[in-house]
Amino acid sequence: MKFCSVCGAEVTLLIPEGDQRARHVCTACGCIHYQNPKLVVGSLPVYEDRVLLCRRAIEPRLGFWTLPSGFMEIGESTLEAAIRETLEEACARIEIEDLYTLMNVPQISQVHLIYRARLMDLDFAPGEESLETRLFTEAEIPWSDLAFRTNTLTLRHYFADRQAGKFAYHEETLHSQA
Amino acid sequence: MKFCSVCGAEVTLLIPEGDQRARHVCTACGCIHYQNPKLVVGSLPVYEDRVLLCRRAIEPRLGFWTLPSGFMEIGESTLEAAIRETLEEACARIEIEDLYTLMNVPQISQVHLIYRARLMDLDFAPGEESLETRLFTEAEIPWSDLAFRTNTLTLRHYFADRQAGKFAYHEETLHSQA
Numbered sequence: 486m487k488f489c490s491v492c493g494a495e496v497t498l499l500i501p502e503g504d505q506r507a508r509h510v511c512t513a514c515g516c517i518h519y520q521n522p523k524l525v526v527g528s529l530p531v532y533e534d535r536v537l538l539c540r541r542a543i544e545p546r547l548g549f550w551t552l553p554s555g556f557m558e559i560g561e562s563t564l565e566a567a568i569r570e571t572l573e574e575a576c577a578r579i580e581i582e583d584l585y586t587l588m589n590v591p592q593i594s595q596v597h598l599i600y601r602a603r604l605m606d607l608d609f610a611p612g613e614e615s616l617e618t619r620l621f622t623e624a625e626i627p628w629s630d631l632a633f634r635t636n637t638l639t640l641r642h643y644f645a646d647r648q649a650g651k652f653a654y655h656e657e658t659l660h661s662q663a
Numbered sequence: 664m665k666f667c668s669v670c671g672a673e674v675t676l677l678i679p680e681g682d683q684r685a686r687h688v689c690t691a692c693g694c695i696h697y698q699n700p701k702l703v704v705g706s707l708p709v710y711e712d713r714v715l716l717c718r719r720a721i722e723p724r725l726g727f728w729t730l731p732s733g734f735m736e737i738g739e740s741t742l743e744a745a746i747r748e749t750l751e752e753a754c755a756r757i758e759i760e761d762l763y764t765l766m767n768v769p770q771i772s773q774v775h776l777i778y779r780a781r782l783m784d785l786d787f788a789p790g791e792e793s794l795e796t797r798l799f800t801e802a803e804i805p806w807s808d809l810a811f812r813t814n815t816l817t818l819r820h821y822f823a824d825r826q827a828g829k830f831a832y833h834e835e836t837l838h839s840q841a
Contacts, residue, residue: 486668486669487668487669487670487671488666488667488668488669488670488671489666489668490664490665490666490667490668490674490696491664491665491666492665492666493665493666493671493673495671496668503791505751506736518668519734520737521701521702521734521735521736521737522702522735522736522737522739523699524699524700524702524774556697556699557699557700557774558684558699558700559698559699559700559772560769560770560772561700561769562767562769562836563765563767563774563834564767564834564836565769573683583832584765584832584834587741587762589740589741589742591738591739591740591743592738594737594738596702596735596741613681614681654761654762654832656741656742656762658740658742
C-alpha cells in the first residue's frame, strides 16, 4: 500500500496515537488504512461414503484438488459463503451440517472455515474455476495432489472422526503456508 | 474507495472478466481491490459464577458494556487475537476453553468469534480503551447497557447453557446492526 484509497495522496507507516502497531496513514487526509486477515470459507460435501473435491482451473495450485472454498464476500454470512462457493466451483447443492474446522494461517493472514455438508444430489459439474469435480472414497483421496494443507488436515480429521463414529469441531494454527 | 492504493490512479467499479461481482479496479494499473468481511474476535472470561465485562472508553457505544473483543490483526491466530484483546481491554489473563459463538453481521460485513475462557486471577483493570472493568453475576448483568447485540446473544447463550449444564457452540446471523 503506497497511496490513500480515499484521497490519492501518499501513505506512510506510523503508529497512530493510542495504537500499538504501525499502520498505513495518509500524509494528506490522515485516514488510517487498517489491514485485517481474510476469511476463506468452504464446505466438505459428503455423499454416502464419498466426498466431493474440485480440481483447480486457476492459480494458485492449478491442477490440484481442493474442497470447494473461497474468499467470503461483503454482505454475506459464513454459511451463505460456503453454499455459494460450493455452487460456483462444483455446481453442487449442499445442506450444511455444522462448522467443522477453523484453520488459522497467520503467515498469509487467512482464517479458513470449513462446514461439514450433505451433497443433495449427483447433479454436480466443474464451475468456471474448476477443471474437474469428482466424488472420492477415503481410499481414493489424491493425498499428494491436494492443493492446500488446510484441506489435507480437514480431510484427515473427517476420516478419523468418521472411523471413531463422532464428528467434533477442530481448530488449528498452521505455522507455514496454507 | 476512489484511488488505487498501489499506483494512486483513480479506480472504477466494474465486473472483472470471470467474476460475478463489481470490484474497484484501477483505471491505470488494472489492480483489482477486493473488499472482504472483517473478523472481530474476543472472549467471555469467567471467574467462578461471574463474567468479566469492560465499559467502553471509545466510540462506537462509548460508556456501554462489552465482552473484551476487537479486530483481528495481521499475522495472529484467532486464539491469539482473543487473548490479546482481553489483555488490552481488561489487562486480564485468560485460559481459552473453546470457540463459543460465531455471529455473522452481514450488514456491516463483520464476523464475530467469541471464545469461552477462564479468567486466571482477579488482577484485572481497565485498559486504554475501557473506562471500567468488572465481574458480574447473571443477576447483575447490565442487559440494557450492553454495547452490542452480538454480546447480548452470547451472554444469553452462556447463562442458558450453564443452567442446562452443557456448553455448545452457537452460530447466528444478525439481520440488523451488531
